[in-house]
Amino acid sequence: MSLKQVICGFTTLVLILSNSFMLEAQLQVGFYASSCSLAEFIVKQEVRNALSRDRGLAAGLVRMHFHDCFIRGCDGSVLIDSTPSNTAEKDSRPANNPSLRGFEVIDSAKDRLEAICKGVVSCADILAFAARDSVEITGGFGYDVPAGRRDGRISLASEVLANLPPPTFNVNQLTQNFANKGFTQDEMVTLSGAHTIGRSHCGSFNNRLYSFNSTTSQDPSLDPIYAAQLKQQCPQGSPNSNILVPMDPSSPTTTDVGYYRNIIANRGLFTSDQTLLTNTATATQVIQNAQNPFIWRSKFAAAMVKMGRIGTGNAGEIRENCRMINKEEVEIHGDILEAILLYVSLIDLVPASNVSKSWCSIVASSLRHLKKPKPWLIIHKQANCSPYATTTHTYDPCSNQWIKISQPSIKFISALKSSQSNVLYMLSSSKFSFSFDSLNSTWFNVDPPLVWRMDPIVACVGDSVVVASGVCQFEEPLHHWLRNHQ
Numbered sequence: 001m002s003l004k005q006v007i008c009g010f011t012t013l014v015l016i017l018s019n020s021f022m023l024e025a026q027l028q029v030g031f032y033a034s035s036c037s038l039a040e041f042i043v044k045q046e047v048r049n050a051l052s053r054d055r056g057l058a059a060g061l062v063r064m065h066f067h068d069c070f071i072r073g074c075d076g077s078v079l080i081d082s083t084p085s086n087t088a089e090k091d092s093r094p095a096n097n098p099s100l101r102g103f104e105v106i107d108s109a110k111d112r113l114e115a116i117c118k119g120v121v122s123c124a125d126i127l128a129f130a131a132r133d134s135v136e137i138t139g140g141f142g143y144d145v146p147a148g149r150r151d152g153r154i155s156l157a158s159e160v161l162a163n164l165p166p167p168t169f170n171v172n173q174l175t176q177n178f179a180n181k182g183f184t185q186d187e188m189v190t191l192s193g194a195h196t197i198g199r200s201h202c203g204s205f206n207n208r209l210y211s212f213n214s215t216t217s218q219d220p221s222l223d224p225i226y227a228a229q230l231k232q233q234c235p236q237g238s239p240n241s242n243i244l245v246p247m248d249p250s251s252p253t254t255t256d257v258g259y260y261r262n263i264i265a266n267r268g269l270f271t272s273d274q275t276l277l278t279n280t281a282t283a284t285q286v287i288q289n290a291q292n293p294f295i296w297r298s299k300f301a302a303a304m305v306k307m308g309r310i311g312t313g314n315a316g317e318i319r320e321n322c323r324m325i326n327k328e329e330v331e332i333h334g335d336i337l338e339a340i341l342l343y344v345s346l347i348d349l350v351p352a353s354n355v356s357k358s359w360c361s362i363v364a365s366s367l368r369h370l371k372k373p374k375p376w377l378i379i380h381k382q383a384n385c386s387p388y389a390t391t392t393h394t395y396d397p398c399s400n401q402w403i404k405i406s407q408p409s410i411k412f413i414s415a416l417k418s419s420q421s422n423v424l425y426m427l428s429s430s431k432f433s434f435s436f437d438s439l440n441s442t443w444f445n446v447d448p449p450l451v452w453r454m455d456p457i458v459a460c461v462g463d464s465v466v467v468a469s470g471v472c473q474f475e476e477p478l479h480h481w482l483r484n485h486q
């Protein structure tokens with residue numbers, strides 16, 4: 001089998017793998033029943049633990065799911081951290097940064113799930129489950145979450161503002177924004193009810209208190225008593241941008257219809273809340289929701305399920321770490337790598353890998369799983385006149401370079417040697433020097449073997465360096481153990 005055959009065999013394997021992704025089914029309830037039966041249970045446990053410490057995280061998780069689904073679909077893209085070359089969705093200001101929270105809840109659920117079923121449960125699904133659990137734990141209706149989402153590999157801060165409705169939107173803008181994602185106006189009003197829990201930074205509604213328009217400073221649609229309270233909580237020009245106010249002050253951590261009752265009382269916090277009363281159809285929905293908590297809870301659960309389907313498909317991956325896309329390079333280990341190494345010697349592997357960029361990165365990543373290749377060719381040069389100085393160079397197959405080795409000083413010259421192991425040594429009758437990292441001039445010097453040997457085999461066995469065999473002057477035990485090099 002030639003290298004070419006090995007490469008072709010490997011390419012075929014990659015194609016088979018990617019075909020199997022195409023066969024994936026659409027989202028389904030109980031998706032992990034056989035592949036990771038504890039998945040939903042573990043997410044719920046983590047959400048419950050987190051909410052017992054900070055009930056406000058429920059709003060954070062519902063909002064995070066919403067912000068995930070509205071940008072590139074529910075693909076966990078909101079969870080990805082920025083990198084030096086990419087500002088991710090979560091760092092888009094002011095929509096996500098600094099207000100999005102609950103990432104650590106997703107991380108801890110993911111850690112536990114990776115420990116019991118590695119590479120099975122997507123981050124996007126964990127987030128969808130966590131949002132459902134947050135709704136349920138805070139008093140909304142629980143609902144079945146169809147799962148099988150796959151995690152996306154792209155997260156761009158620049159896509160956030162164009163997709164998320166800002167708190168300043170009016171009812172027409174909101175209706176259009178939700179219609180773009182496939183929602184009816186009624187569903188938009190239903191989902192707006194998520195503002196029944198959670199808190200807001202002052203910046204999201206300050207304009208309604210201090211700079212409504214050029215002639216009127218305070219939004220006339222805002223209840224003046226409520227406006228006065230808000231002004232106390234959010235003083236004009238306050239340097240403290242960390243102030244948070246509850247969006248539904250009457251029951252800030254309960255998923256109920258308090259949100260709609262507030263709007264009817266002109267106490268909707270955002271322009272985008274109060275505006276629902278300015279349109280006949282949406283005002284009717286607001287009033288019906290306020291009067292029928294049971295119906296709103298059911299409609300909300302159904303709308304959350306619908307939201308959770310946005311943009312889901314077969315593309316994507318199961319992220320290992322919710323904050324990072326998986327490494328793109330295909331890593332080969334075990335059998336495949338062994339098979340390759342059987343036919344291609346290590347010294348040929350790096351130059352031979354130069355057939356294509358992707359093959360090169362496969363070899364490079366595989367070599368990281370092996371022990372660093374050791375120098376295997378050593379050349380000595382000796383000056384032909386006094387003091388007959390010697391120099392030694394070793395070939396480094398990684399860099400394709402000859403590297404000078406600084407040898408230990410040793411009486412009675414013995415050339416630097418290696419006996420097909422990872423140990424380099426110099427031996428004289430007065431000293432035995434060996435090194436595991438000769439390129440860094442790390443040498444150990446010990447007493448020489450009791451019996452002088454010519455060209456012994458020097459090898460590392462466990463923690464010991466063994467000097468054995470070779471031509472010796474006396475019949476003596478075959479080997480001599482030197483002190484542990486550590």
Ligand SMILES: *[C@@H]1O[C@H](CO)[C@@H](O)[C@H](O)[C@H]1NC(C)=O
Nearest residue numbers: 212213214215216219220221
């Ligand atoms: C400011 O808002 C008030 C109340 O809605 C309105 O009557 C007035 O016309 C607005 N002024 C301008 C300049 O838009």
Ligand SMILES: *[C@@H]1O[C@H](CO)[C@@H](O)[C@H](O)[C@H]1NC(C)=O
Nearest residue numbers: 350351352354355398399400
């Ligand atoms: C790989 O190929 C490129 C271009 O042909 C060459 O410049 C480079 O030195 C090669 N690298 C190795 C390790 O052979």
Ligand SMILES: *[C@@H]1O[C@H](CO)[C@@H](O)[C@H](O)[C@H]1NC(C)=O
Nearest residue numbers: 372396403437438439440441
């Ligand atoms: C030498 O040691 C340094 C620091 O430990 C390490 O970064 C470097 O890779 C080593 N060089 C070689 C050739 O092993």
